[in-house]
Amino acid sequence: xxxxxxxxxxxxxxxxxxxxxxxxxxxxxxxxxxxxxxxxxxxxxxxxxxxxxxxxxxxxxxxxxxxxxxxxxxxxxxxxxxxxxxxxxxxxxxxxxxxxxxxxxxxxxxxxxxxxxxxxxxxxxxxxxxxxxxxxxxxxxxxxxxxxxxxxxxxxxxxxxxxxxxxxxxxxxxxxxxxxxxxxxxxxxxxxxxxxxxxxxxxxxxxxxxxxxxxxxxxxxxxxxxxxxxxxxxxxxxxxxxxxxxxxxxxxxxxxxxxxxxxxxxxxxxxxxxxxxxxxxxxxxxxxxxxxxxxxxxxxxxxxxxxxxxxxxxxxxxxxxxxxxxxxxxxxxxxxxxxxxxxxxxxxxxxxxxxxxxxxx
Amino acid sequence: xxxxxxxxxxxxxxxxxxxxxxxxxxxxxxxxxxxxxxxxxxxxxxxxxxxxxxxxxxxxxxxxxxxxxxxxxxxxxxxxxxxxxxxxxxxxxxxxxxxxxxxxxxxxxxxxxxxxxxxxxxxxxxxxxxxxxxxxxxxxxxxxxxxxxxxxxxxxxxxxxxxxxxxxxxxxxxxxxxxxxxxxxxxxxxxxxxxxxxxxxxxxxxxxxxxxxxxxxxxxxxxxxxxxxxxxxxxxxxxxxxxx
Numbered sequence: 001x002x003x004x005x006x007x008x009x010x011x012x013x014x015x016x017x018x019x020x021x022x023x024x025x026x027x028x029x030x031x032x033x034x035x036x037x038x039x040x041x042x043x044x045x046x047x048x049x050x051x052x053x054x055x056x057x058x059x060x061x062x063x064x065x066x067x068x069x070x071x072x073x074x075x076x077x078x079x080x081x082x083x084x085x086x087x088x089x090x091x092x093x094x095x096x097x098x099x100x101x102x103x104x105x106x107x108x109x110x111x112x113x114x115x116x117x118x119x120x121x122x123x124x125x126x127x128x129x130x131x132x133x134x135x136x137x138x139x140x141x142x143x144x145x146x147x148x149x150x151x152x153x154x155x156x157x158x159x160x161x162x163x164x165x166x167x168x169x170x171x172x173x174x175x176x177x178x179x180x181x182x183x184x185x186x187x188x189x190x191x192x193x194x195x196x197x198x199x200x201x202x203x204x205x206x207x208x209x210x211x212x213x214x215x216x217x218x219x220x221x222x223x224x225x226x227x228x229x230x231x232x233x234x235x236x237x238x239x240x241x242x243x244x245x246x247x248x249x250x251x252x253x254x255x256x257x258x259x260x261x262x263x264x265x266x267x268x269x270x271x272x273x274x275x276x277x278x279x280x281x282x283x284x285x286x287x288x289x290x291x292x293x294x295x296x297x298x299x300x301x302x303x304x305x306x307x308x309x310x311x312x313x314x315x316x317x318x319x320x321x322x323x324x325x326x327x328x329x330x331x332x333x334x335x336x337x338x339x340x341x342x343x344x345x346x347x348x349x350x351x352x353x354x355x356x357x358x359x360x361x
Numbered sequence: 362x363x364x365x366x367x368x369x370x371x372x373x374x375x376x377x378x379x380x381x382x383x384x385x386x387x388x389x390x391x392x393x394x395x396x397x398x399x400x401x402x403x404x405x406x407x408x409x410x411x412x413x414x415x416x417x418x419x420x421x422x423x424x425x426x427x428x429x430x431x432x433x434x435x436x437x438x439x440x441x442x443x444x445x446x447x448x449x450x451x452x453x454x455x456x457x458x459x460x461x462x463x464x465x466x467x468x469x470x471x472x473x474x475x476x477x478x479x480x481x482x483x484x485x486x487x488x489x490x491x492x493x494x495x496x497x498x499x500x501x502x503x504x505x506x507x508x509x510x511x512x513x514x515x516x517x518x519x520x521x522x523x524x525x526x527x528x529x530x531x532x533x534x535x536x537x538x539x540x541x542x543x544x545x546x547x548x549x550x551x552x553x554x555x556x557x558x559x560x561x562x563x564x565x566x567x568x569x570x571x572x573x574x575x576x577x578x579x580x581x582x583x584x585x586x587x588x589x590x591x592x593x594x595x596x597x598x599x600x601x602x603x604x605x
Contacts, residue, residue: 039497041518044447044509095447165488172484172516179481198475205473209555210534217474217486217539221493225486226476305518 002132004356010130011352014123015084015103023083023106025066027090031056037065037336038306045091059090064347065337067106072339081108082119086352101352103127104327106345108334113344114279117312117329118286124316124325124348125290131359135293136316136324140255140284141302143167144311144329148276149248149262153241153269158228163245168303173249180242198223244269251300255284258298283312308332311346318358325350367582368412369590372426372435375417376400379569382461383436390594412586421445428452430576433587440466440544440567444504454573454604456597462569463546466504468511468562470540471533472555479560480515483540487519490539497521501529501538504564508542511564530554571597579605 002010016022028049035043046058060066063085071081086103105123110116128136146167150160159180166173193201202219213219237245247265251258259277266273280298288296304313304326313328327348334343373394374380384394387407394415396405405415416432424441426432428449436459442449470477477483490498498520502508505522512520523538530550532538542564545551551558571594573587584602591597 035521036497039518040509040520040522041513043521044506161489162485165484166516169516169518171514175481202473202475205475205555206471209471209473211471211473212536215536216471216494216533217490219473222474222476229476229482307519 002359004360007130007356007359008352011103011127012086014126014130015086017084020082020084020105023063023067023070023085025060025063025070025085025087027060027088028057029060029066031058033065033069033337034058034061037308037333041305045093047090047092047097060088061091062089062349063087063102063104064106064333064349068108068334068345069337071108072334072337076109077334077339077341077343078109080110082106082110083108102349103352104347104349106347108345109343110346111344113311113329113331113346114282116344116346117283120327120346120348121283121287121314122290124314124327124350125287127350128316128324128355131355133318133324133355133358134291135295136291136318138287138291138294138296139302139315139317140280140287140296140298141313141328142280142298142300142311143303143309143313145276145280146248146300146303149266149273152266152271152273152276153244154271155237155241155245156232156235158232159237165307167301168305168309170301173301177242177246177249180237181239181246193227195223195227198226202226240269249301252297252302255288255296255298256281258300259284262300280312287314304328306330308336314348318354319361320354320358322354322357323351324354324358366580367586368414369434369583369586370414370416370432371407372416372418372423372432372437373405374420374423374436375403376419379420379436379438379462380417383459383569386436386459386461387594392590392593410590413590424449427572427574428576430574430578433574433577433583434590435572435574436569437572438462438464438567439570440464440504440507440565442570442572443565444506447506447510452574452576454575454601456571456573456591456601459569459571462567464544464567465546466507466542466544466564466567467551467558468540468542468564469530469545469551469556469558472557474557477559480517480562483559484515484517487517491519498540499523499538500540500542501525501532502542503529504542504544507564511542530556573601573605575605 031048034046046061048056048058050056067083083106088099089102090099105120107116166176199219202222206213251261259281263274263277284296308330309328310331311329315323315326318324325348329346331342331344333345373383387394393408394405396402403417407413420437421441423435423437424445427435428446442453487498500520501523503525525532529541529543532541587602591601
């Protein structure tokens with residue numbers, strides 16, 4: 001029987017293994033980048049402190065962001081790198097400060113993204129094994145797959161981005177689906193206005209409201225969206241397509257069956273979707289091979305809320321239903337942080353306190 | 362927490378119309394609030410109720426003190442309780458509305474945004490705002506918590522809050538924010554600034570409330586004193602203290 005400190009020592013060995021660099025990240029970080037990357041919704045969980053001149057700092061709320069930022073600052077873009085980390089992070093939940101131990105892996109700029117993701121999954125698997133968790137519940141989601149699906153199902157571009165932006169937010173997505181399923185009555189008002197007329201009306205309204213025409217939304221932008229809305233309302237997505245979208249989003253079962261079902265529904269709808277599914281199949285199979293006892297579910301509507309995730313995402317839960325490990329591919333993150341070019345990125349975070357609870361139950 | 366074993370602390374807004382109307386409301390129940398030092402004093406009493414200490418605080422501070430249990434009873438806007446802390450309402454008991462200080466907390470946008478009627482429109486605008494303008498959509502408000510909760514409910518994550526202490530309605534014209542979340546009673550200030558409330562932009566209706574702290578240290582004696590005070594005020598069924 002291993003003790004808690006032996007398990008922790010084993011985790012340290014994993015984090016310090018020879019093929020990776022253990023990152024050292026300050027406890028106190030500028031808060032700006034967290035807000036810039038993740039917005040107010042994540043920002044409300046930060047523990048903030050302010051200098052006398054009003055600059056906000058926060059206690060380290062995760063490792064991924066500062067590691068990625070350091071990678072950019074050190075001029076490493078394009079250099080394949082593997083960083084690990086282990087240490088406390090600080091957040092607030094319901095106005096109560098919490099300190100949690102987190103470990104994880106970040107693979108940045110790896111030439112073979114599929115291989116990198118499999119390494120991430122393997123890392124998570126090993127970490128769980130230290131805590132004697134050999135058959136976790138694994139939930140896989142496909143952010144890239146959903147984007148590919150919207151395109152393949154031939155959903156109009158303007159609707160596509162509206163749907164994509166709500167992915168990972170079940171309530172908002174459901175409301176949008178309802179709106180799609182029951183399109184508003186087409187208002188048979190006067191014929192659509194010309195773009196120039198609308199721009200003129202908006203410009204007048206902005207000027208009389210004392211608004212700058214360039215500081216915020218521009219008259220052109222408002223007019224274009226107004227006309228786009230008119231066009232979308234008069235040309236709703238066909239009801240079969242909405243039904244297909246709903247079917248797709250409701251898929252959540254063991255990975256192989258789930259992916260077969262998606263493949264079948266696409267064939268029935270008249271398009272072939274096997275190519276995009278292939279990659280997800282491979283990773284699901286790799287995961288299953290790593291932990292034969294694990295229950296690997298593919299959940300088509302599963303996605304983290306943060307919009308820098310791009311490919312496959314996953315989470316592993318234990319006996320108590322708590323998330324023990326989560327991660328995936330987030331190729332958009334480094335660009336968001338100021339990299340000049342897209343950088344392949346994948347990684348995972350492990351909740352050490354929860355792992356220990358599982359092991360000592 | 363009260364210093365004496367018994368005794369209640371009542372927090373009353375320290376200035377303006379809210380103070381005036383609170384004191385009027387108490388005196389209509391024959392509870393006359395005395396403020397011996399005038400507007401510059403922060404402690405007072407109620408005639409014939411020696412067990413009650415009156416403290417004068419700014420309304421937002423009353424909300425915080427009620428949540429933390431620093432005062433036992435207070436008068437403040439319900440909006441401020443919801444704003445003071447994410448789980449503020451769990452820590453207090455709303456005894457009753459007092460019929461003044463009515464106002465709505467709303468999401469308001471420039472009237473010229475003719476393509477935006479609902480929160481879902483705002484979600485669309487927020488989602489690609491950064492790609493278009495190189496910065497987040499900015500919301501000016503002093504209601505940081507209420508805004509975060511309301512926006513989260515509509516799946517809007519892509520924005521930043523600009524904290525505004527006063528004259529929030531001028532933020533869009535001043536260029537410091539794109540839209541606002543603010544309190545309005547008649548809507549005239551919004552209209553004067555050519556701002557428009559979204560169809561589903563009502564975050565909450567607020568009014569001045571008589572509020573009891575759940576987190577204060579409620580001994581049997583103090584509960585009895587609370588019941589006695591509330592029964593003088595009237596309009597409150599007996600037995601409130603059993604909920605504490």
